[in-house]
Amino acid sequence: SREWQLIARPVGEPKDSDFRLVSTEVADPGPGEVLVRNTWLSVDPYMRGRMDDVPSYIPPFQLNEAMTGGAVGVVVAAGDGAAVPVGTTVQHFEGWREYALLDGTKVQPLDVTLAPPQAYLGVLGVTGLTAYVGLTEIAPVKEGEVVFISGAAGAVGSVAGQIAKKLGAAKVIGSAGGPEKARRLKEDFGFDAAIDYREGQLRAQLKQAAPEGIDVYFDNVGGDHLDAALTRMNLFGRIALCGAISAYNEKERPSGPAHLSNAIGKSLTLRGFTIGHHMKTFPEYIGKAAGWLADGSLRADETVVDGIENGLNAWFGLMSGANTGKMLVRLPEA
Numbered sequence: 001s002r003e004w005q006l007i008a009r010p011v012g013e014p015k016d017s018d019f020r021l022v023s024t025e026v027a028d029p030g031p032g033e034v035l036v037r038n039t040w041l042s043v044d045p046y047m048r049g050r051m052d053d054v055p056s057y058i059p060p061f062q063l064n065e066a067m068t069g070g071a072v073g074v075v076v077a078a079g080d081g082a083a084v085p086v087g088t089t090v091q092h093f094e095g096w097r098e099y100a101l102l103d104g105t106k107v108q109p110l111d112v113t114l115a116p117p118q119a120y121l122g123v124l125g126v127t128g129l130t131a132y133v134g135l136t137e138i139a140p141v142k143e144g145e146v147v148f149i150s151g152a153a154g155a156v157g158s159v160a161g162q163i164a165k166k167l168g169a170a171k172v173i174g175s176a177g178g179p180e181k182a183r184r185l186k187e188d189f190g191f192d193a194a195i196d197y198r199e200g201q202l203r204a205q206l207k208q209a210a211p212e213g214i215d216v217y218f219d220n221v222g223g224d225h226l227d228a229a230l231t232r233m234n235l236f237g238r239i240a241l242c243g244a245i246s247a248y249n250e251k252e253r254p255s256g257p258a259h260l261s262n263a264i265g266k267s268l269t270l271r272g273f274t275i276g277h278h279m280k281t282f283p284e285y286i287g288k289a290a291g292w293l294a295d296g297s298l299r300a301d302e303t304v305v306d307g308i309e310n311g312l313n314a315w316f317g318l319m320s321g322a323n324t325g326k327m328l329v330r331l332p333e334a
């Protein structure tokens with residue numbers, strides 16, 4: 001079995017030599033254990049934070065050990081008394097390897113009649129839940145409002161745009177990198193207006209897209225996007241601080257948004273959240289999302305990279321915008 005290990009803690013932008021792909025022996029499952037052949041690995045921005053040895057809501061990767069992360073796979077062997085039989089499709093957190101040996105209680109069997117298994121790493125998993133919680137609990141959208149979403153063509157952002165419409169937003173504006181993504185925001189994901197931030201002039205583009213101002217901003221990017229949004233927020237506007245990917249690879253912490261004090265005059269609410277603290281909303285969300293997927297009213301795209309050997313490049317690609325929708329690594333089923 002091959003697995004990805006972090007071997008050096010990156011300073012600023014990670015490089016190939018900070019990682020290695022290692023072959024290891026696969027042990028037989030002991031009592032209560034299951035051996036899972038991973039078929040899908042989740043590729044996520046938060047992995048950058050785990051490469052640093054700093055206290056966080058999730059522990060850092062250990063050097064010279066397999067990295068962890070969300071994964072889906074099939075149980076191929078089960079030890080005595082294991083609760084999950086061979087052949088079950090399961091989700092777990094021992095990704096970044098071809099085979100995972102786990103305690104049977106650490107895997108979650110998936111209902112594959114609802115959606116293909118990898119959907120549980122994206123639209124039917126924390127990705128989709130993050131979009132939903134952000135727009136219903138953190139920065140609730142009201143009927144007729146104007147919503148702005150950054151990182152809009154990504155996994156969370158593309159779902160968030162569609163959920164904002166379902167919640168009754170009058171106008172949903174998305175920002176993403178490049179003309180093709182901007183086109184897809186409108187044609188594929190139902191955004192009313194799209195900004196290609198790589199064109200520059202973000203504030204001017206936002207003003208043009210939202211002359212009436214913004215009521216809710218769902219922030220995946222931080223930095224220039226958060227500052228531009230602060231210049232356009234309406235009275236009593238709400239900002240959900242979901243991610244700040246523009247700064248994840250910075251060596252120094254960026255200074256705060258220049259227009260933060262607009263929050264005072266406009267009585268804004270800025271609220272951060274980590275989805276792990278909001279899992280109680282999962283049953284409500286999955287009920288709705290499964291219905292939306294079934295009736296075809298929610299589109300969840302995936303960008304798939306094949307092979308464990310290409311896993312690291314998939315992550316580098318995610319950080320530089322190679323994906324539309326959820327970035328996944330697919331491993332052979334047998």
Ligand code: NDP
Pocket residue numbers: 043044045046126127130151152153154155156157175176177178181220221241242243244245246247273274275276318319320321322323324325326327
């Ligand atoms: P995405 O699918 O959105 O992938 C990341 C995207 O970020 C890329 O496709 C790229 O798109 C964009 N990006 C990269 N660098 C920049 C930059 N400098 N400026 C603007 N955009 C940039 O990932 P996810 O949907 O998984 O995550 C989206 C955000 O949500 C991240 O910030 C993540 O950390 C956060 N998150 C937070 C959670 C929480 O609990 N709070 C849970 C899950 C995710 P482009 O081509 O448009 O540049």
